[in-house]
Amino acid sequence: MKSTSLVWLRNDLRLADNPALSAATRREGRTIVLYIDETAIGVRPPGAAARWWLHNSLQALEADLAGLGIDFTVRHGDPALIIAEMVADEAVSAVFWNRRYAAGERAVDAAIKAALISSGVTTESFGANVLVEPWDIATGQDKPYSVFTPFWKTLKQRPIAQPLPRPDAGISRQANQVDDHYKEPAWAEKLSGHWYVGEAAARRTLADFLDHRVDAYPEGRDFPDCEATSGLSPHLRFGEISPRQIWHAASMVAQMAPEKAAAIDKFLSELAWRDFSYHQLYHRCDIAREPMQAKYATMSWRQSADDLAAWKSGQTGLPIIDAGMRELWETGTMHNRVRMLVASLLTKNLLIDWRLGEQWFWECLVDGDVASNPASWQWVAGSGLDAAPYFRIFNPVTQGGRFDAEGSYVRLWVPELAALPDKWLHNPWEAPAEVLSAAGVKIGETYPAPIVDLKASRTRALEAAAAL
Template sequence: MPVRPIILWFRESLRLSDHPALHTAVGTGAPVICVYVFDEESPGLRPLGGATRWWLAQSLQSLQASLRAAGADLVLRRGAAAEVLRTLASETNAAAVFWNDIAQAPQRAVATEVAEAVAALGIESKSFPDDLLVDPAVLRAKDGRGPRVFTPFWKRVLAMGDPPQPLPAPRSFRSVSGLTSLAIDDFRLEPTRPDWAGGLRATWHVGEQAARTKLAAFLAQSVQTYAADRDRPDLDATSHLSPHLRFGEISPRQVWHAARFAAAEQPARSAGIDKFLSELGWREFSRQLLYDNPDLARRNLQRSFDDFPWRDDGRALAAWQRGQTGYPIVDAGMRQLWHTGTMHNRVRMVVASFLVKHLLIDWRAGERWFWDTLVDADPASNPAGWQWVAGCGADAAPYFRVFNPVLQGEKFDPDGAYVRRWVPELARLPAPLIHQPWTAPPLELAGAGIELGRTYPAPIVDHKRARERALAAHATLRRS
């Protein structure tokens, strides 16, 4: 009697190495059916934005190639996961369905539906923890609440010691051939008319091998100066791993252990590695927040902000989205985002502060724009970051902290290299003027080929008045 196969449901762990469900399935010796379900039908799932859809297409291509090298196929199906997997399990007489868990309420609900659907056929299902360093249940306070302040949270995580060692990728395994499958193009993930993804293609190499190569290069070079240089958008000083983590092309355990090994090999890198791991900690913290607050992208964590007097200003929002605010560091960030699908983290804070405090536009409008345009648009880190900047989130920056975009530019892009790259119409201005071109003498502007209001916009809002308006708006919450 032939051995019944195990279905391996790929979700957001689009890799072969350190994949607990795949490792266990292959270890049984049974044939393994690898399937990815593009699910836009199960209730509660947030549709992917344009940039993440593009990334998913490339990531699936990479995963498909890796599986073929191991002697397996990737079966692609579309629809509600419970129905798709029930049908696949029935047609293949599967013995079990395995998957890596996602510690988010909608995904957990879908997994429960899958388990119930295959159980009705008498088929076993099993999930494996994967996307977090620490099980959320371990970090509950006595009242049952999860972490709300980063520093004590991260101290607890560090005190728990190293997470489990990463699992090796299977070199080859038994599979099942001849199953019907869609093509990746059938999912219609990539833009066509218009095709706006040229900048993304020029910027990124996608997939598991690209992620591991990127991590190795970062730990061998940039990490030594990471603590000092990570806030400089004009320098290539960060790991660029966030979209790879977002799609599970590399696991947080792999990042952790590679970093710890590098620190042991080269103690001089320890300070940079500790800071780098704390940034991995912020990802973990945000995901723990989302575990406790499934509506993180919709509701203020601090309910006092529910009455905040946000402004409905479509023209100002559009100027911010297009990188036409008249503040060079803000405009550089927004243009980098549109072209590459990413933005330096320091600049993310600056542009977010500008939207919610200078323009008094609801943080949710910014979160939605980032969700659509970031290749690393993470369901936890994206809203958690926006709520942090707005002052309504966990461990949030106080609302009265209003970033001055001129000072931020001068401090973190001191020579203007970042602005020159993304706002080329200002490229001929000297460094002392490039972050505030409206202060340049007329002859200086003319010599640089700039006509404010025509070739580059004048500031759409005055910083001092905008700050005063933001503080006055916040004062209304204290009075109420």
């Protein structure tokens, strides 16, 4: 009787450079691929927007696996019980998965691996979703890195494993519809107008970026109206493409087109920043709940449901902030520069706990990542590693004038201000009455007055941080 191998996929929804899938398909016999919508304690469930992406990504994966003749099943519940049941029902002799790095995830995986091995089932896990395993990179004192620059210098010297090819095709079969349990919430249906999902889409996105946009990346990535970023973050979050694939594809372009090498080096440093976030996730306590700098545990955060609601809905009266929050709600993403601005306003000017912002982003982002999202929020709030100094408080008016000088981004997402001259677009409450009237803007009626005084709130934030 031929053996059956089970591949448990999680954040690695791809065929190429998938070590667990490759290991299974190299064995004699049948391969079954499993995805579980987990209810295990300690595993953070995806937010609503990410569930929209997940549903569509699972459908794309189902079709890709069907083309290889590989069975795919999606289940809901406790992974320990589901895997044990499948091992018994399908006579599974080997189980494979690719590693994940949050403490709760590792605990779940370790318990399942121990149970499988004790029952005689071959069980193996692989590194597939970071460039370097978190335990394989350390300081000269053999400690985890807490500063990015030396982390990046060390990582650059490491050989990055070559991506694995797709498994060989078997006899194709008909794909089944992914269970309706994974359908997105009704409000998330609008996201389909902004994204293409799946492994093939990820490869196209990478190729388009390297062919047409990477040259502008180092400078253009700061300007929200400039299409200079890669657009790969949600594909990375769900593992539709691996960081190793991106690394080697970009490195090859740098070798073939030396004039792009500096821009690609900057792009790869941002890919390494993602690894740095996973480094923090692995080596620290729950970074979505616990500040990485212990002194921030005593921070006196304000409680203001009204301010938090205004921030979430893009009604703060600060145009570039409102533009970012509306972009997030409509598209499931937000430009990276604007992410810093909205996080700074919430945690410093409004002095509202960074965890509340992180939770909202988790719900609204298609690329809500278990490492990058909390690590980035802590970085802006000042409680993270290699954090922005506590006195770095972004001014949304000056930042808007610098990075959206012609107002294209604000006019797109805050159309009620579209007729204002550039001079007043980022501070409309200071515009002369006749200018507001000519633009059809009534502060407090058609557009809100600022919910916070930027100067006074900056002083308050500095005092709160100094008190720590």
